[in-house]
Amino acid sequence: MTKALERREKLRLELIQAAERMIATRGLAGLKTRDLAREIGCANGAVYNLVADMDELILRVGSRTLIRLDETLSLAVSAGDLSPREALVRIAIAYCDFAAENLQLWRALFEHRMEADKVVPDWSVNDQMQLFRHIYQPLAALFPERSPEELGITARSLFSAVHGMVALGLEQKLVAVPLPALRKEIATLVRAMIDGLVGRAA
The missing domain is CATH 1.10.357.10 (Tetracycline Repressor, domain 2)
Structure with missing residues (x-):
């Protein structure tokens, strides 16, 4: 696996873990792309370079x-x-x-x-x-x-x-x-x- 792919997979896991924490504390309705991006340190649009959409993210959690x-x-x-x-x-x-x-x-x-x-x-x-x-x-x-x-x-x-x-x-x-x-x-x-x-x- 290349360094770029390793970084992407690491960030993807961080995104899923952040979504998990957010759902655990706020419920499903409290899951916000903006907050997730801020927590893992990326741009809002970059979230969808890691997962296809919010459906996939929720299913991964x-x-x-x-x-x-x-x-x-x-x-x-x-x-x-x-x-x-x-x-x-x-x-x-x-x-x-x-x-x-x-x-x-x-x-x-x-x-x-x-x-x-x-x-x-x-x-x-x-x-x-x-x-x-x-x-x-x-x-x-x-x-x-x-x-x-x-x-x-x-x-x-x-x-x-x-x-x-x-x-x-x-x-x-x-x-x-x-x-x-x-x-x-x-x-x-x-x-x-x-x-x-x-x-x-x-």
Whole structure:
């Protein structure tokens, strides 16, 4: 790699890190090109020599968030010999805790909308889909007779239920739920859903 490319990659990483810090403190709406350029010491227009547009920059930050979430979920089930049911409970609680500890970055994953004529690039989709293995694998152990397609649907349904509880529970309005109570309710929900699925399969 040439010196010029090395400098560009270094500045590009600094830009992504600056955007990450800005989203973490201000939320997605507080991400401003002018402020980013000033923070990394370049002209406003130079930002778009480092990334194609703000969509790419936000998705790059999102990928970093997803990598840390992936590590968090892996760690949640790394200790002890857990049953698939309890592994799913641990994963759900770890997801809740990660969202609470990284609230603005977590919200940005779901608040960001691409322009109508643009598609999410494959690398970003892959980063998102990788996370479903944490749910898919315990479900496959619980329901070995189900097809991959059926397991995929169940995994997405379980995620949607937990995500909905987390999103509403962490909302800083009337529906807010204290974190310890939210963690307990999420565990109850996941156990109830799995018990219901097992009972229906039987």
